[in-house]
Every structure is written in structure tokens, then in C-alpha cells.
Amino acid sequence: MSHEIAVIEGDGIGREVVPAAIEVLEALEVDFEFVEGEAGDAVREATGEALPAETYEQVADADATLFGAAGETAADVILPLREAVDSFVNVRPAKAYPGVDALRPETDVVFLRENTEGVYAGHEDRLSDDLSTLTRVVTSSASRELAEYACEFVEDGRGPAGDPEEGFTVAHKSNVMRETDGRFREAVLAVAEERGVDADEELMDAFATKLPLDPSQYGVVVCPNLAGDVLSDLAAGLVGGLGLLPSANVGHDNALFEPVHGTAPDIAGEGIANPTAAVLSAAMLLEYLGHVEEGTRVRTAVESVLSEGPRTGDLGGDATTEAVTAAIVDRL
């Protein structure tokens, strides 16, 4: 069975790391049909639209999408594309790797971020010359759906500990956002209780203090949308930067995979970007499509290259994107 994969390089280093990930996918015995689409600053400059309707359709119609990065237009591109795949959860593993200089080498956390609402629901109003409002939206149904996913994730042993007993932590700010985060918290904890999954909780500010102090106390972390954005980026700072973090926007029967990093304008075009996050995003894509063994092969190859080199400049090496990609392919 062939899989149709929408491929959107976007801007900046997206144009370098996505081809690297495709090269890795093509080296496997999996039948892919790649359909290229455009989105981002460059296409907006050319056409006035950061996300052409055609690209949106390609993503909505594909079996899965591999996305790179967009510049200024990031929000205009990625937020609608998350909708295009009907994504309700953003899966963001943050893991330190042997051989990579990390502030907290023991970090191994997977964030499951609500992907449809919170402040991202985006109802904003300019009520006067002085005052604007944003309506933050939380539903029990979206919170429950996220929690169901989290429970399955843990039950399937997909958490860092690989043990269904590890449960998850829910991070929120329900002492201030009593009605909205109160609803989120209650819905998530209720699902965990129904399914017999262990769940504890942490206020998001306390979580931000405790994660750097001792990341080993956390495994799977379930968060509202913005909290998941910020706390997973914090974790990136503990494992050595955004160059390593893949992510998956998972929907009901579609998904989009993207490195957490941006376009890195300072190094774009030089062929020296770290392809790791994009290649690990491709590994998540493989697993999502049922090619678990191939996903593991890619991960193992990536980990071996991270620990033995060659490495790109962000990791203290001087290898090119091409050399690192070739080394990964070599070890598949």
C-alpha cells in the first residue's frame, strides 16, 4: 500500500531539513508518494497568500504531511494546517541524547498539548482605543479527547518510561483560571480515573520551576494549548535547543509532522542546518502510518549519529546537513 505524503518545505532551513528527511524516508522499503506544496513567506511574497488553498487541500487529502518551517507567516500557515488535519493533540517529545551537550541530560518528557482551543481559539476584539480582549475557550469535550489520547498513549507504553504504570501529569493554572482551566483539569482527571490511569497535577508556574530543577520526575505531561507551547519549549532549552525536537499534530485520520524549530534565518541557505528534528519527525510519521519497525530504525540511526558524529554546528561540529543525512542513511 502506498502512502500519499504532502511535503511542505516552507521557508529558511525548512528547505534544507525537509529534503534531508525525505532522503531518509526514501532509503526505506516503504512505498511513499510525495506531493509537494508551498506555504510561507516566499509564497506570500509571490502570491499574496501564505497558505494557498491548493496546499491546504493537499494536506487535508494526504495520508500525512511533513512540514518544515515558515518565517513571519508561521502562525498563518501552521494554525490552519493543524486544522486541515483535524488535529486535536500536538505530541512533543523532548529528550536529551548521549553525545549532545544538554543542561539536563536526564530529560525525557513527552508533552501532549491540546491543539484546538485555549487562547488559540483566537476570538479577539478591539473594544475601544484603549482596550482589547481575547476569548479563551475551553471545552470538556476537547479536554476529554486529549485525555483519552493521553491514556492510550500511556497504556500503550509510549511514554518515556515505556510503562503503563507511569501515568501522566496534567499542568494547568486552575487556581487563577478557575472556570476554564478548572474545566480542563477536571475533565482530564476524570478520564484518567475512568480508565484507571495514574494522573497527578502541577500548576504550570510550579512546573516551570521544577522541570529545570529535576526533569526526571516527569514523563508524559498533558497541557492546555499555550501552556504546552511554552513548557515544551522550556524543555527544549534543557536538552540542548530546538534543533533536536520533532513533533506530531495528530488528528482523527490525518496528521502533520514538523520539527519544533523555526526557519533559522541566520544560517538558512548555507547547507549547515541540523536535520535531526525533521528526520525524527519523519520517524514519528512512519510510526503513525504503522511502520513502527522502520521508525525505530530511523531513531536508532539518528541516535548513533548524534553520539558518534558527524555533527552540525549547533551541536559543536562542522558537518553539513548533507553529511549528517548521509551518515543517518548509512546507518539505517
Add this chain to the structure above:
Amino acid sequence: MSHEIAVIEGDGIGREVVPAAIEVLEALEVDFEFVEGEAGDAVREATGEALPAETYEQVADADATLFGAAGETAADVILPLREAVDSFVNVRPAKAYPGVDALRPETDVVFLRENTEGVYAGHEDRLSDDLSTLTRVVTSSASRELAEYACEFVEDGRGPAGDPEEGFTVAHKSNVMRETDGRFREAVLAVAEERGVDADEELMDAFATKLPLDPSQYGVVVCPNLAGDVLSDLAAGLVGGLGLLPSANVGHDNALFEPVHGTAPDIAGEGIANPTAAVLSAAMLLEYLGHVEEGTRVRTAVESVLSEGPRTGDLGGDATTEAVTAAIVDRL
């Protein structure tokens, strides 16, 4: 001239660290009249109210307040008290000290957190069985007032670098919250431009990645309310925990000072809590009331004790609150 200081110990270790801070204040040649008030879980249990009207009035009428911590009722106590002193900015220095084990010993950042609006404005509605909303509020006037304070702060050399040229960084999420954080960002940058203060900006998620990677690139950081809460708590994790962080809620002619930490129920009542954050809050109170020299004396004494001991358990020592307080008083 005597200063009337409202003193609210609150719950848990608040009952231990506030008396320690008072002991330090009483050792100085400054004329204080202390007025004790009650707030928190214990008084709610006794009277049904976490914040008695009398306490609110004491705080509103005092020249300044020293507050400890409240347990479950923290939000019911501290949010109205910030209003009682008409506070528009929450000043939160996060500094690593020699002698204290810190993940990032080079951290020296002061957060200036908007203290009246954002999600804390607190309009929440339960619109259906499934859906709740929160109205996040941002005004140009509050944003400008915060920015004016930030400019003065920097101009007066009160930033970590002590240099008016250091400027400040504004952290926000205006790529998603375009209208509200867009308004915040614009207002803050406009004031900086008007006053000739250097200002750069960072998305709050990128800030959360970059602060642990290299805190030395930041000095004064200006944030919306919730961002300031979370990002300053993150900084606490880099300097060795909440036991060291003081804070000031500054209003137009009143202010409330509090350690950033909570009630620490696990060690409350044992006389082993670290008084540093409360004593440094008292130093901020001294400076606020114009006793800059005395404030410096307290800081210097605290820093000397941190570097030479005695130390409490959270810092790897086994000294009591009393012993640490006595050592600070000794070195004044």
C-alpha cells in the same frame, strides 16, 4: 518618620519566614510600626473568609506590607491584596548567588510583570455544559504604565547590569494573540522609543527555550501577567529554587512585598524554612521606602550568609531558620 507596615504571615512557612524578616528589619535603625493582620487557609477555616475585610483595610492603609504565603487560598488572598495596594507591576528579581548550587550561576534577571490584567482580569463564564470562556483583557494604558516603570527602572540603573544602556526585553505571544498581545507589545515598545530606552523583544515560547540555554543575554524582562508568572518561575529553577526569590507588588503610593515561594507544607512548622526570600523581600521594602542604604546592608548580609553559611536544608545545609536569621542580623 515612622512607617506603618502591615504584616501578614499567612500559612505554613509564612509563619516562620515573616518573623525572620521582621527580626532583620528591627535590627536596623529605621522606625517601623508593625500592624499584624490575618489571611489564608487558617483564618478561612476559623471564620469562613480567607481575606477578612479588616486585613484588606490594614494593607490598603499601611505604607507597605510584608506578606508571607497562603495555602489553598493563595489566589483568594494575594490577588485582592495586589489590588489593595493598587499594584500595577510585580517586580521579580531572579539572581543566582555565589555559594548556592544553581543550574545557571550566571542568571541575573529582573522580571517586570504586568499586575492587573491579562487572564488575571478574571472574567470567566460557563456558557454551556461543555464550554467555558475566559476574557483576557489588555489595555494600552496598563501596558504603557508598566513600560514607563520599566524605563525608569532601567534609567535609574536598577537593572542587573546597573547600566541605563542595558534597556529591556519584552516577552509576549503576539504572533498568536495578535490583538491583545499585539496591543501590549506596541504600547511597551512605543514608550521605550519615546523615552529613548533600548528595547528588544522575544516570543514567550522562544524566551522559555533561550533563558536556560543562555541567561546572560537577558537583564530586565517586561511581560504580560501570566507570562511573567511562568517565566519568572522558570528563572527560579535556574538559580536553585524558589527559596531565594523575593518580589514586590508596586502601586502608586503603596506596595506589598512577598517571597515568591508558597507555604511549603512538607516542612512547615519545623523551623527549618529558608528565610532568604522573605528577608530579601524586606530589603526591597526598605528600598521602596527610601532606605536604600539599609536595603543594601540587608542584601550584603544575606549574600555573605549564602556564601559562607549557615544554610538551611534546601541549600544543602542543616541550619534552622533561627540560626540563619541570627547570622544575617549578625552581619548587618
